[in-house]
Amino acid sequence: MTFVLLAEQILNGIQFGIMLFLMAAGLTLIFGVMGLINLAHGSLYMIGAFSAAAVAGMTGSFILALLAALTASAAAGALVELLVIRRLYNKDHLDQVLATFALILIFSEGTRWIFGSFPLFLDIPDPLSGPVTIPGGIQYPLYRLVLIGAGLFISIGLGFMITKTRIGIQIRAGENDREMIAALGINISGLYTLIFSLGAALAGLAGALVGAIQSVQVGMGEPVLILAFVVIVIGGIGSIKGALIGALLVGLTDTLGSIFLPELLKLVTDPSTATSIGSSLSSMAIYILMGAILIWRPTGLFGIKP
Amino acid sequence: MSLLQLSDVSASYGASQALFGVDLDIAEGQVAALMGRNGMGKSSTVKCICRMLPSSGHIFFAGQDITNMPSHRAARLGIGLVPEGRRCFKDLSVYENLVAAQQAGLWNFAKIVDLFPRLGERESQLAASLSGGEQQMLAIGRALMTNPRLLILDEATEGLAPLIRQEIWSVISKLKYDIGLSILVIDKSLKELRSVCDKAVVIERGLTVWSGQMKDLNQDVAEKYLGV
């Protein structure tokens, strides 16, 4: 393997990681900070992608598509919070699991009902398409660089909001003791609606951005959902920095694992067994990583120790 | 004019009723003691005032009917609570606990640190790892930071060292005499209550059984309802 290929693969790993972070960003708010297990997060991601695809299809404008994704998912988020989630904060994780599982069913089939059963089209806008050459002679799709930028920007913004602003402090206080922060005069319900729909908007944005290079279809949110949970848990719930590092770790493990595990195994067995065992190991790799990290540090890399 | 007025307030936890008719009245600038044995409904009364427990009857604060108001709006009218059991935000630092619900006014972070220097020393420590007494100071500081018109202290001296306890009592007097803050205190130290409070309300099994000026709370009443 040449050095350039290795470098490119590492870059791919990082890029995949940041893309995961982009997808996990909204969940970091809702799950990481507000402490709500929202399985329907993947649906919000899907709603973003679908509304972007629909608007892009009608207007041909990517900017309008992104705006549509933001609005639609934020609105869906606010609605869901007001009608359902609001009644779940005081209940335990299990009720949250069941209710948001129900929401997945409703959203997935609802989307299929509106948009039909076939995948939708959403493509990269022309100015951002095609590869650019970056130092080191690597050709890299421009759009992916844009995704990296968006991911980093959002992570910094979120980190700042949660750790430094008063709103961030209040949300975290609400996560510890909702009743008490309300008794101190903070409209925590309103605040949570706001944050939830912000989280939803981020999910929708990610859906639209990532949807342009993946397939926009019903059910696209669930695999992402699991990965996003993995990322957040590895980093430690509640920590934005953790989520970012978790995302990078997962991205690198996944990318490099699928390349190197088969190669490594080729040293000991014949090539075709090696590729098959290697790639099955590599699909397990991130879960093995997560398991190992949690066994080593039971509250993730940057989680608060109990 | 009375600042806080409860008339015939009753409340339940699910199926079990805790309050059966509490009457209570605090005038602007008054310091009142809420007394009674363990489990008689003192804290439940406080929860009703702060709208953390739904209740029937009437609760007026600063001329407004707050009986059905959501908790945060009642608090915004100027009720500051130091709850039983402290309830600090455990994953927040001391500083964050204090500024979380800050309202503009007399009290600010610097003033609180003046009052409890220990909190200044622990500024960036997480509340969960504070000692019991430190958490108590934090809870008091946090309530003051909302610059309330009525401060409610539910067993605020529990677990405090005698020296600090004296300090808290002197803070209470200071708040009373210097800025005329209205205060509702629940505490077990009769001696301090007598020296600071203007009036007393005694509840038994969720019912107001005695209320009046503190100086009128004689030995008979104390023995009958408080067991001293």
Place this chain on the structure above:
Amino acid sequence: MMREYYLNTIILGIFIIIPIWAFIMDEPFTITLMTRAAIFALAAVGLNIALGLGGLVSLGHATFFGIGGYSMGILAYHAQTFTPLMEWPILVSGSKLMPLIWINAVIMSAVAGLLIGILSLRTSGVYFIMITLAFGQMFFFFSISWSAYGGEDGLSIYIRNSFPGLNTLVPIHYYTLCITLLCAVLWINSRLIKSPFGIALNAARQVPARVETVGLNPVRLKLAAFIMSGTVTGLAGALFADLNRFVSPTMFSWQTSGEIMVFVIIGGVGRLFGPVVGALVFVALEHWLGGLSDFWHIYLGLLLLGIVLFGRGGLIGMICGEARLHE
């Protein structure tokens, strides 16, 4: 509010009367559906030991379900193809005998429960949910690419395994087996809740620090609960595989874990019959709603939502009110 005891009797009655009615009316498929419900109930009763009693929110119980399923699949596959399971150090051949398969499923699940439990119990809360999920996913991806046993295609066992004295191919016979096992496990469970172990476990769920200061080991209590829970779900997995005469990696998927958990929550967490009601209702809905429209998932979602929002403590909680203290 109805006493839970009466409700439980009614539910058991449903599990007895409907199949008998179906048998008389010659509606074998209804019996098959009831068998499915009984097996799901068993899996969920298993999960409820960890979840309701031990407070261990395991999103990886499909691991045990799958292990049970593959125990059946692998043993029967070797018996069906007349190939030995292993030749070294001792020769082991496959089997089509249910009791043997069940024992194997239980032992394998217990071993897996022990290993997963020891590692997972280092964490708690949401981290526990996620680490159990991680183990589930490992098994899932492994089974997908384990080509010796069909990979993602799974394994078909053409003829249901046998049980001495019964013709398991007759739906009502197989149903009788499953419902008997379910009742046995429920009985054990009802004793378990009130036993010293149950009380200690219940406290370990709520205040581990307290349990420790009275000299008991909360982690070990939870581990025991986790293992028991896994074995029951594993047994259900073996039965499920036999019901379908087929196993595949879907049994290991996180959706399966989620469904088992949904059964428990619908019925009522920690209630003896909660998982049973949950499984029954879910199977019934799945069956009836499917006929209504292509978009029946929407109705299912709305129903589930209604149950969470308006029923405290699942359906049983809705009917019987808050759990009573056991005297």
Place this chain on the structure above:
Amino acid sequence: MNNIVLSTKGLTKHFGALSASKNITLDLRVGEIHAIIGPNGAGKSTFISQVCGSIKPDNGTVHFLGRDVTQETVRDRAQAGLARSFQISALAMEDSVLQNALLGALGASRNPWRFLSPALGNKMLVEQAKHALDRVGLSDHANKRASELSHGQRRQLEVGIALTLSPKAFVMDEPMAGLGFEGSMKMTSFLNRLRQEAPILLVEHDMEAVFALADRISVLVYGEVIATGTVEEIRADPYVRDAYLGEEL
């Protein structure tokens, strides 16, 4: 020296730069109540946790009944007969008061590994639990949920659970906290009798109770024992008055 039940030598514990315990050496003798007082944040609870095993000291040893238990877990020490009550109540809130007490009895019996026989059918366990509830005055509430108890009643249950263990020594972190006038008085006289059964290491801010009960008092300030002595000695110590007691008493 065989009347010493529990002793620590040179216990030291740091949290980062903060020394929560500095070289603490003290002991608890048969039949006595040894009170530990000190300002908030002095390190009393930290010390208690080290004695009971939930925090490992950086340095120093803990001996219990003549045995070095420094490396033993909370459970080992509990089984050896060390009973602890928490500063902030730790109860199984969903369970009945009786079940909470039963848990203690179960711990004392050391055998929770019975799966099929009902615990409440075990006369011995139930008797033990009921007796303990009786002694802390909670027998009327035995069938209530712990969550339905008021703050003060929960404190009583804390002590009740410790009783079921029939321990060799009690370690109590602020048992009076949250009790009313009457409750404090009852608890005081109760602890006074309890010392016959087993000595008590008592952390308490209620000076009335401490002065009424303690045979010896140690004063902890900034993690250090600055004085140990009888009630009179400590009351007379000007430094203790300054650092802790203030003008009270």
Place this chain on the structure above:
Amino acid sequence: AGTKVGMITTLSGGGAGLGIDVRDGFMLAIKQSGRSDIEVVIEDDQRKPDIAVQLADKMVQSEKVDVLTGIIWSNLAMAVVPSVTAQGKIYLSPNAGPSPLAGAGCHPNYFNVAWQNDSLHNAGGAYAQSEGYKDVFIMAPNYPAGTDALNGFKALFEGDVASEVYTKLGQTDYASEIAQIRASGADAVYFFLPGGMGISFLKQYSGSGVDIPVIGPAFSFDQGILQAVGAAALGVRNTSQWNKDINTPTNKAFVGSFLAEYDRLPSLYASQGFDTANLLLSALETASVSDNIGFRSALKAANFTSVRGDFKFGSNNHPIHNVYIREVVREGDIFTNKIIGKVLSDHGDPYSKDCKM
């Protein structure tokens, strides 16, 4: 008495598009036949094997159907087919032809009207061979159908395999594979990534600047999903046994009537559903379902005109048919395929030799 057909197919969730097409194609043929004595019971398997098995039980036990059909996915077929054929029911596969059912596990009651899984991949290999590619990068998900696909490709391809890569099932990001392709120096890429995976790959591939030609089986380029891939697929060659421009009267009529009935162009799956129904109808003309042996031989005769042109069954009841190479083109504002050549003629499958019936 009439004939009762049970259709178990995927109508909800992610893969619903395929099931809906099969159903619509099938029902179109039934409708056109004008026969009112055929009752079709349709159930949704949600793409879950255990649900499919349960539905099969229901069809057999309580609906008492004569013929089953409809399953889209190999793993579901593997779960259902052996047991229903063992119970004496006829099963007609409108899609999915896993190799075990074509080889040792074949059954006289089982007929595949679509293809054996390897068919299109064999054609892929043959096409790469005929184009003179020397070094091909091949890629598929890591599951049995994926392994079959790559083996199927290699069966008729004699050049070198630059690299054989198995991706994760359900993978969404292919940056790393694309980098490997770029570095491999291959002169063509063959990939089998059904459904959303293929869409993601193609979109990412077209943006990567790598311009090595790509070949695949029809599944990633079919009418239903082609619109979602968009321009990224233009020019890609794919193998298929059917296309809407096959110039026979039957096919023209089919395409026209499907468009009229459902207001969309038919897909490969719709054509397979249509053929399946027509096969059934043709057999019903000459035999009764109650006569198992007779009905089976009527089916085997395949006395109907397939929309794909010549069609007959091999000894293992799997199709012997032509496989074409298509190119993705734009017609107006929709993307579709155009046949550019025939790759294999009267192609059967290699498993029939293992089938003993």
